[in-house]
Amino acid sequence: MKGSLLFAIAMSITGVGITAAFSAAVESQPENASPIYGVTLPEGYRDWKFIAAAQEAPPLDELRAVLANDIAADAYKKGTLPFPDGSVLVKLAYKRQQSTEFPPATVPGAPTTVQVMVKDSKKYPESHGWGFGRFVNGKPVDVAQHETCLSYHVGNVKDHDYVFTRYAH
Incomplete structure (x- = not known):
């Protein structure tokens, strides 16, 4: 007893x-941290180095640009895998629209999301060292949208340290 x-x-x-x-x-x-991982929008990310652009097919129909902080950009340039801790990637996504000045061109329209990947092997061991964040108008999106991030990366780019984007030389 x-x-x-x-x-x-x-x-x-x-x-x-x-x-x-x-x-x-x-x-x-x-306050503006993503659910699950606690990732925030990095300060000054719009001034980071350009890594690559991509066009997403319908139904998303987006133009995307991936930016990297100095640590990630250096890893890209050197072909370093896995990415070192401290690497941060930011994807800017915009609705695709036809240019009014030059009709054959496609240009960014309304912004849709800003997506962030942060490499920290100690903080995110369950997600292969990566933390994820998705933001609309500067605010994190709900948990359900964050839960899908890791599964897409694990299912498709395991051999590239779970990163889709390749360096556009």
């Missing part, structure tokens, strides 16, 4: 500790 009471007290204390730790972790996460 005494052992059971001590066990119950220990479990209560542990439960409170876990709840407090979880609450502290949630409270310490920035």
Whole structure:
């Protein structure tokens, strides 16, 4: 009986500790952090190095540009795989539209999403070292959209450190 009471007290204390730790972790996460991974939009990312462009077929029908911080850009240039911790990739996505000045050209229209991948092997070991974030109008999108990020990367680009984009020389 005494052992059971001590066990119950220990479990209560542990439960409170876990709840407090979880609450502290949630409270310490920035307001505009993505669900699941806690990724935020990096400061100054629009000034980063251009890596490649892509066109997404319908139904998305988007033009995309991938930018990289210095760590990731250097890894791309050197062909370093896996990407080193500290690598950050940002994909800017826009609806595709016909140019009004030059009709044969396709140009970016309305922005759709900004997607972010952050390499941190210690923080994201369950997702092969990568944390993901998707943002619309600067705000993170819901959990369901974040849950699909990892599965697309694992299912298609495992041999390229889970990164789709190749360097456009």
